Amino acid sequence: MARVIPRDCPECGGTDLRVTITESGNRWGPRLLPGLGTWLAYGPLTVVVCRECGFVRFFAQPATLEKLDKAKDWERVKSTLNYQSAEPDVAPDARAIESPQG
Numbered sequence: 001m002a003r004v005i006p007r008d009c010p011e012c013g014g015t016d017l018r019v020t021i022t023e024s025g026n027r028w029g030p031r032l033l034p035g036l037g038t039w040l041a042y043g044p045l046t047v048v049v050c051r052e053c054g055f056v057r058f059f060a061q062p063a064t065l066e067k068l069d070k071a072k073d074w075e076r077v078k079s080t081l082n083y084q085s086a087e088p089d090v091a092p093d094a095r096a097i098e099s100p101q102g
Contacts, residue, residue, distance in 0.1 A: 012052055021061070025042040036071055
């Protein structure tokens with residue numbers, strides 16, 4: 001089953017989207033799809049970037065998705081559990097910080 005790439009950016013509504021397929025990591029950077037590639041290659045990702053606002057989306061290839069159920073590095077997200085290690089560090093709201101008075 002082929003992936004259908006949306007024609008509009010969900011962030012700005014722009015229509016100038018660019019797409020490429022690349023590996024999901026290398027030996028010097030993070031592995032974005034651990035355990036879903038082959039012994040010699042990382043799993044491929046489809047990357048879509050909006051030329052108008054820069055919003056970037058990553059999509060796993062269909063062959064990669066088929067490996068998810070057997071991959072030991074991935075677990076199904078349960079709505080009742082709190083995955084603290086998956087929570088991003090949230091910066092304080094910039095509007096709530098008072099600027100220093102000079």
